[in-house]
Amino acid sequence: MRKSVALIVAAGLLVALAGCSSSGGSSAAGCTPMASSGAASDLVTATGDLxxxxxxxxxxxxNAGSDTEVSVLITGSGATLPANGIVSGDYTLLDATTGATVTATAYDGKTASTFPISTAGIPGIQKGLACATVGSRVAITMPPADGFGTEGNSQAGVGASDSLVMVFDITNAFGTSADGAIQPAEAGFPSVALAPDGRPGITIPSGSVPTDLRVADLKKGSGVAVADGDNVIVQYTAVVWADKSIAGSTWADGTPKLVQASSSDPLATTIVPSLVGQTVGSQYIAVVPPASGYGDTASTDGKIPANSTLVYVVDVLGILPAAPAQ
Structure with missing residues (x-):
């Protein structure tokens, strides 16, 4: 039961990974909260260290009333979590009617739940966490409409009229796009224009197709450098040079992706190339010829033909180190 509910809570599926070592430095200036404290959330207390x-x-x-409410139990001084950002931390979710625990993370100092709050399966989570700060403990009360809905969740033992209570310890926050310093454009690369939300548009130039792997910084982040084996949260868009088609995009998928950086596999499990050595907060462009990419093999989904040169624009949002061996 706990596992299934945890997957509902963290629908983005960046779940139960090691505690975050760094963040993308997102401050979410001007962030607009989606909930405020009230009579229901002020009834919740939670003792113990963060x-x-x-x-x-x-x-x-x-009874949570008609609106989600949030009260700050411990005030953190870290980065602000954007309303569409990625959160990492420990939480306990309870049935407000019975007081029973529905699901909780391990609170073991090694693993945490990490997910984009905009894709959380429970709407009240996004409302309660938006604009909270890293290092905070918040108490969120959610009416059924912002919880499991009007049908409740029989598997979790939550009735149709039951409100929910969540206490969330926020250990890190990540934005959805790189926030590093813009770098001068380098000649010979496709041009990149960014939408207001950070989504890249890539224009392939005319002329000969590059035959060597080429990488250039578009933004330079001030965070720590990615090491071999690190689990890295990224946004990326990949384009096939020949026909300018989109080979893959987390922006289109609606959520960043977790990949493992590898110095022995330039494509890092064929998702994004050249991660090792990049710093958190950076955005870079990589032109990947067949010899450094898929070679004479097409991708299994058919989006990348054999012998394709690919162009990647990658935003490095944060690092989650590998979990310790058990």
Whole structure:
């Protein structure tokens, strides 16, 4: 039961990975909260240090009313979580009617739940976490409409009229696009124009197709450098040089992706190339000829023909180190 509900909570599926080592430096200036404190959320208390399983108390049954509310129990001084950003931390989700725990993370200091809050399967989570700061513990109360909906969740033991309570310890926040310093354009590369949300548009130039692997910084981040084996949160767009078709895009998919950087595999498991050595907050462009990419083999989804030269624009958002061996 707990596993299935956890997957609903973290629908972005960047779930249960090692604690974050760095963030994209997103400050979310001007972030507009989607919920405020109120009579329901102020009833929730949670004792214990941040990052440890809290003792949560509130009077049952608790009725969340008609709107999601959020109260800050511990105020953090870190980066602000954008309303469409990525959150990492530990949480406990409870049925507000019975006080029973629906699901919770391990609070073990090694693993945390990491997911884009805009794709969380429970709407009240996004409303409660938007604009919170890293290092905070927040208490969120959610009416059924912002929880499991009007049907509840029988598998989790949550009734159709049951409100939810979540206590979330925010250990890190990531934005959805690179925030590094813009770098001068280098000759010979496709041009890149960014939409207001950071989505790249790539224009392939005329002329001969490059035959060597080429990489250039579009933005230079001030975060830590990606090491071999790191799990890295990225946004990327990949274009086939020959026909200018989109081979893959996290922007189109609606959520960033977690990939493992590898110095022995230039394509890093054939998702994005040349991650090792890039710094968090950077955006870079890579032109990948067949010899450094898929070679004479087409991709299994048919989007990349054999012998294709590819162009990638990659935003390096954050690093989640590999979990310790058990």
């Amino acid at each position: 990052g440890t399983a809290p003792k949560i108390t509130f009077g049952t049954p608790l």
